Amino acid sequence: MKRREFFRGGSVLATAGLVGTALAAAKSTGAVAATPRVTPTIYDFGAVGDGVTDDAPAFRKALTAASLEGRKVIVPGFTYAIKTPINWVSSGNAVKIWGFESQGAVLKSFLTGGQDVFSMTSQHMVRYFSLTGGMSIKGSGTDGNGFRISCPYTGGKYFYNASIDRLTVEGAGKDDLLVDGNVFESQFTNCFFQDAKGNGATFAHSKGGICSTINLFGCYFNQNGKHGLECTSFDSSSGGASDVRVIGGYCRNNKLHGMRYNNGTHPGASIMNVGFENNYTSVAPGNDLGSHVFGQVRMQLRDCTGYNESGGATYLLRGWFSSTATLDGCSQSSGGAMRTTGKSRLVQLNGSSAGMLVMRSCAGGLTIASGNQAKWTGQNCTGPSPLGELVSSKTMGSV
Numbered sequence: 001m002k003r004r005e006f007f008r009g010g011s012v013l014a015t016a017g018l019v020g021t022a023l024a025a026a027k028s029t030g031a032v033a034a035t036p037r038v039t040p041t042i043y044d045f046g047a048v049g050d051g052v053t054d055d056a057p058a059f060r061k062a063l064t065a066a067s068l069e070g071r072k073v074i075v076p077g078f079t080y081a082i083k084t085p086i087n088w089v090s091s092g093n094a095v096k097i098w099g100f101e102s103q104g105a106v107l108k109s110f111l112t113g114g115q116d117v118f119s120m121t122s123q124h125m126v127r128y129f130s131l132t133g134g135m136s137i138k139g140s141g142t143d144g145n146g147f148r149i150s151c152p153y154t155g156g157k158y159f160y161n162a163s164i165d166r167l168t169v170e171g172a173g174k175d176d177l178l179v180d181g182n183v184f185e186s187q188f189t190n191c192f193f194q195d196a197k198g199n200g201a202t203f204a205h206s207k208g209g210i211c212s213t214i215n216l217f218g219c220y221f222n223q224n225g226k227h228g229l230e231c232t233s234f235d236s237s238s239g240g241a242s243d244v245r246v247i248g249g250y251c252r253n254n255k256l257h258g259m260r261y262n263n264g265t266h267p268g269a270s271i272m273n274v275g276f277e278n279n280y281t282s283v284a285p286g287n288d289l290g291s292h293v294f295g296q297v298r299m300q301l302r303d304c305t306g307y308n309e310s311g312g313a314t315y316l317l318r319g320w321f322s323s324t325a326t327l328d329g330c331s332q333s334s335g336g337a338m339r340t341t342g343k344s345r346l347v348q349l350n351g352s353s354a355g356m357l358v359m360r361s362c363a364g365g366l367t368i369a370s371g372n373q374a375k376w377t378g379q380n381c382t383g384p385s386p387l388g389e390l391v392s393s394k395t396m397g398s399v
Contacts, residue, residue: 039101040065041074049078051108056084059107062100063088063120070096072130077104085115090124097128102135111143114173119148122159122182126151129162139172141197146172151181152207162186170194176224177201180234181209189217193224200224200254203241205233212243212266219249221258228254228279232262242266242297252277253311257294264297264319272302278311285310285334286341288348288369291318292332298323301330306346306364309336314343316364321351321374324358332364343367346383349376365390 043049045065047058059080062073067090086107109117117137120129129149137146146169151159159182168191169176176193177200179186193200200221203211221228228251233240243266251258251274258279259271276292283290290312293301296319304327306316316332319325327347334344346364349357355374359366365383366376377397381390390396 039072039074041076042080043076045073047080049076049080051079051081053081054083055080056082056086059086059118060088064091066098066100067094067126067129068092070094070098072097072099072101075100075102075105075133075135077102077106079106079108081110082107082117083110085111086118087116087121088119089121090126093125094129095125095127097130099128099130100132100135102131102133104134104136106136106138108138109140109143109146111140114142114144116144116148116174116178117146117172119145119150120159122151123153123157125156126159127161129159131163131167132165134166134168136168136170137172137176138170139176139196141171141173143173145174145178145198146170146176146196148178148180149183149186150178150206151183151209153182154208157182159183160185164188164191166190168192168194169196172196172198174198175200175202178204179211179214180204180206181211184210184212184214186213187215187217188219191216191219192222193220193228194222195224197225199226199230200228201230203229203231203244205235205240207235211241214241214244216244216246217248219246221249221251221254223253225255227256227260228258230257230260230262232260239263243269245269246271246274248273250275250277251279251292253281254279255282256280258292258313259294261293261295261299264295264321264323264325265300267298270300270302271304274304276304276306276313276316278308278313280312281310283312285312285336285338286314286343287312288314291315291348293317295319295325297321299325301327303329305330306332308332308334308338308344311338314338314341314345315348315367316346318348318369319350321349321355321357323354324356325351326358326360327362328360330359330362330364349374
């Protein structure tokens with residue numbers, strides 16, 4: 001017997017011996033082997049997974065059972081036709097870990113009437129929804145939002161502590177992702193939002209409900225018909241979700257801003273380590289309206305980079321500031337048609353007399369909007385400014 005075969009054979013014999021010993025011990029003690037509890041799959045709720053049969057009823061049943069029992073349902077990696085909406089509405093409190101453990105499943109929308117493909121609405125206290133393992137939702141372009149979490153209520157009704165990992169949504173008729181109302185303390189990791197007719201992702205206050213404390217890690221926003229990501233309010237033209245942190249990821253080729261914060265970033269929230277490329281494609285390079293990021297009140301960006309050739313994002317950041325906006329380690333550069341305009345800058349400053357822009361170790365320079373009253377300072381920065389070229393060895397600013 002060869003050496004490798006000897007050890008292989010010895011291992012099998014040893015294993016067999018251990019099993020025999022264990023069975024003998026069980027017989028001698030009268031112990032009964034425990035029957036393992038098997039996590040249900042989507043097929044236990046009637047799914048077919050052939051890409052033709054409507055599997056939406058199975059997903060609705062699975063969501064109801066999972067939320068009531070505090071369980072996760074496995075969704076094997078096949079294609080599931082969605083011909084009627086997956087529209088779960090809570091029927092009671094859900095306070096245990098529940099949701100789906102996907103194995104690369106694809107949900108293909110056949111909806112044509114503007115209905116949301118996959119929506120969850122809380123009218124109770126709902127916590128700990130979990131979606132892991134990689135699920136892809138393919139929109140039809142004539143459906144509604146691709147994936148929606150909503151709690152348009154107040155008074156003890158919430159949806160929070162949700163964890164969404166590796167969700168891909170493409171081609172939705174409205175937004176790829178919509179989170180609105182009393183939804184908070186939740187996170188999205190390694191998600192991908194592309195080719196929506198609306199925004200890649202929207203986070204909004206709704207019907208008195210406050211959307212806040214949302215964290216996005218390593219997410220991608222590409223080629224969407226409006227903004228890559230928008231933080232706003234459905235209740236008012238001003239204000240809106242501000243405590244939305246974006247850490248890592250990429251934002252490119254969106255028709256409007258890569259990211260738009262109607263109410264700015266809340267103290268403590270920021271956009272960090274995000275790359276922006278060729279956003280605001282609806283206008284020509286050099287347009288004063290174009291920027292990768294738009295924000296009001298106050299904005300905080302750290303270690304972000306903007307680059308533009310064919311898009312209209314003249315600035316990394318523009319907005320109207322009535323508090324301190326801070327950029328740390330950020331840069332804006334250009335090539336092609338944008339470079340030819342000579343207008344590319346890190347930031348366009350505009351705001352009230354209470355506004356202040358602080359740039360630290362940044363590159364790309366700034367320009368001042370007509371009517372601006374806000375002040376600015378640049379510490380260890382480079383690029384053009386109204387006071388001349390910024391010098392990295394000293395601090396410059398307006399008086």
